[in-house]
Amino acid sequence: EDPAxxxxxxxxxTADQRVxxxxxMPDAYRKTLVRQVSQHAHSEIIGxxxxxxxxxxxPSLKRKAILMAKVQDxxxxxxxxxxxxxxxxxxxxxxxxxxxxxxxxxSSIFNYPTPTWADMGSIGWLVDGAAICNQVPLCRAxxxxxxxAMVRICKEESFHQRQxxxxxxxxxRGTKEQHEMAQESxxxxxxxxxxxxxxxxxxxPNSAQSMAWNIKRFSNDDLRQRFVDMIVPQAEVxxxxxxxPDLKWNEERGHYDYGxxxxxxxSEVLKGRGPANAIRLERRRQAHEGGAWVREAAAAYAERRxxxxxx
Ligand code: 3HC
Numbered sequence: 450e451d452p453a454x455x456x457x458x459x460x461x462x463t464a465d466q467r468v469x470x471x472x473x474m475p476d477a478y479r480k481t482l483v484r485q486v487s488q489h490a491h492s493e494i495i496g497x498x499x500x501x502x503x504x505x506x507x508p509s510l511k512r513k514a515i516l517m518a519k520v521q522d523x524x525x526x527x528x529x530x531x532x533x534x535x536x537x538x539x540x541x542x543x544x545x546x547x548x549x550x551x552x553x554x555x556s557s558i559f560n561y562p563t564p565t566w567a568d569m570g571s572i573g574w575l576v577d578g579a580a581i582c583n584q585v586p587l588c589r590a591x592x593x594x595x596x597x598a599m600v601r602i603c604k605e606e607s608f609h610q611r612q613x614x615x616x617x618x619x620x621x622r623g624t625k626e627q628h629e630m631a632q633e634s635x636x637x638x639x640x641x642x643x644x645x646x647x648x649x650x651x652x653x654p655n656s657a658q659s660m661a662w663n664i665k666r667f668s669n670d671d672l673r674q675r676f677v678d679m680i681v682p683q684a685e686v687x688x689x690x691x692x693x694p695d696l697k698w699n700e701e702r703g704h705y706d707y708g709x710x711x712x713x714x715x716s717e718v719l720k721g722r723g724p725a726n727a728i729r730l731e732r733r734r735q736a737h738e739g740g741a742w743v744r745e746a747a748a749a750y751a752e753r754r755x756x757x758x759x760x
Pocket of ligand 1: 484492554556557576583606647652655656719
């Protein structure tokens with residue numbers, strides 16, 4: 450422990466200023482950031498799969514181009530976040546190994562399948578909408594590299610959310626079959642999207658410390674509530690219903706009440722027993738192995754360049 454370093458760190462946090470990679474920080478601060486930022490990066494990379502599933506089957510060239518751009522954005526988000534995590538001393542190889550071995554977590558939401566095109570709309574509107582609620586406050590996280598990565602990511606997320614909303618609006622106002630496809634998709638994605646925000650505050654072991662260190666600005670339940678309040682009027686514009694009979698405006702609270710979520714399903718998904726966990730990890734492992742030759746070639750090329758520079 451470095452008393453001067455600790456005093457400086459406490460000063461930065463109390464003054465709500467940024468902690469930078471070269472600043473002294475408590476081991477637990479570093480550890481919780483490696484945990485959260487690496488898991489966030491894993492979520493972005495795994496999140497490419499459910500949507501990638503529809504790139505070759507998009508209903509028009511326009512939709513294909515938009516979907517490709519979105520999936521590429523997710524890859525970039527993963528890159529920014531892995532780089533931010535590396536400033537804390539963890540290596541890319543270590544994070545990749547932890548993901549592929551099933552040791553590392555990534556967002557529960559990406560362990561659900563995407564059987565219809567309307568899922569591209571629900572993921573954009575609900576999943577990216579939830580992501581925006583959760584990620585805008587992270588632009589003010591106390592750890593500099595993480596907060597700065599989030600600024601760029603949030604700008605791109607708003608495009609993701611709008612294009613998803615537009616897909617659903619188009620389907621909802623289309624033929625009877627298209628409207629039903631949109632409704633069936635929203636029925637599947639609503640509850641898992643609410644669970645993306647994490648367990649209820651009473652069951653959130655990391656929240657208190659993360660909030661004390663200005664990493665987490667709002668609690669899981671507060672952000673979940675903000676999200677519900679946002680999507681109810683949007684669902685009305687879409688002409689789609691949200692699959693929650695307990696959803697109703699509570700004048701006293703000034704928020705929408707919503708139904709109980711299935712936290713048993715949530716913990717099953719976190720334990721790797723969700724509908725698509727196995728296939729997501731298998732695809733990620735295949736991609737990693739399939740890309741080994743690129744990494745080896747790049748390393749050999751860099752080595753040769755270094756050797757030539759030393760001649
Ligand atoms: N999926 C998987 N694991 C989750 C989870 C979820 N939706 N919500 C919580 N957990 C895990 C936590 O990681 C923690 O486990 P750990 O201690 O082993 O890491 C445990 O459940 C208890 O949860 P806590 O509330 O105590 O954990 P946090 O304080 O870390 O809060 C969080 C969870 C709100 C997800 C927070 O980690 C966070 O804000 N992370 C950054 C944002 C993020 O990862 N978003 C994922 C969305 S993916 C995405 O946005 C891509 C977009 O392009 C669609």
